[in-house]
Amino acid sequence: MIQKLFSYLIPVKIFKKKSARSKVIEVTWANGELVLDSENTNYSYGSLQRILRYGLRNIGYDAILKMDHILLLGVAGGSVIKTLVDEIKYKGKITGVEIDSDMIQIANQYFNLNQIKQLEIIIDDAFEFVLKTKEKYNLIIIDIFEDINMPNFLFERFFSERICYLLQDQGFVLFNTMILDEAHNVRNRKYIAEIDSKLFTSKMLPRIEVHNELIIIEKVA
Numbered sequence: 001m002i003q004k005l006f007s008y009l010i011p012v013k014i015f016k017k018k019s020a021r022s023k024v025i026e027v028t029w030a031n032g033e034l035v036l037d038s039e040n041t042n043y044s045y046g047s048l049q050r051i052l053r054y055g056l057r058n059i060g061y062d063a064i065l066k067m068d069h070i071l072l073l074g075v076a077g078g079s080v081i082k083t084l085v086d087e088i089k090y091k092g093k094i095t096g097v098e099i100d101s102d103m104i105q106i107a108n109q110y111f112n113l114n115q116i117k118q119l120e121i122i123i124d125d126a127f128e129f130v131l132k133t134k135e136k137y138n139l140i141i142i143d144i145f146e147d148i149n150m151p152n153f154l155f156e157r158f159f160s161e162r163i164c165y166l167l168q169d170q171g172f173v174l175f176n177t178m179i180l181d182e183a184h185n186v187r188n189r190k191y192i193a194e195i196d197s198k199l200f201t202s203k204m205l206p207r208i209e210v211h212n213e214l215i216i217i218e219k220v221a
């Protein structure tokens, strides 16, 4: 509690781990809130949670409450899961795919992720999982970062077509991206242009929290 109060003055680091996959993972009290950070950016809670909450609000909490199965690619501390379960009161199933098992151990220890009954965690590469899965989803949240980098596969046509194929009718994709230079801007616009506009509508929610841009795709047919 003292650490939490003190964190309103300066951030208080309470845990740091070198992980093979993610280099450095830190858990910090910042402004009275426990957050999870990688070396150079916030991974969970804090601004990351606000960004995804903004995207979910744009999709609509009423639409989300009617959903049966949500797929989350990139779990880290699981802040969007807390938004879905604690704030929106979503009752359906959530499947979370995370490549770094250290991350899930920290999520369980510091953020009680293992107490969420409707959540299934799969330790796997999101790319591999998306190829293997036999399910279809009402919402697919893509939130994959290696520190401040986004792996190239996320923007390849093969991957975006597979993601769109895995949507139920009237399903949504919520894709969190980071824009640090003009090349990233071009990359995002190309991504949107490649989505089949006969079957899907897509839009961008630009420049959230300075560097993030959300892409929302909806299956209309």
Ligand SMILES: C[S@@+](CC[C@H](N)C(=O)[O-])C[C@H]1O[C@@H](n2cnc3c(N)ncnc32)[C@H](O)[C@@H]1O
Pocket (backbone or CB within 6 Å): 022, 042, 043, 044, 045, 048, 049, 052, 073, 074, 075, 076, 077, 078, 079, 080, 081, 097, 098, 099, 100, 103, 124, 125, 126, 127, 143, 144, 145, 146, 151
């Ligand atoms: C910004 S964090 C996710 C935050 C989370 N969505 C939340 O709401 O708190 C990004 C995560 O993507 C994971 N990641 C990176 N590459 C991945 C991959 N190929 N497959 C699955 N997860 C990956 C990282 O280990 C990291 O935990």
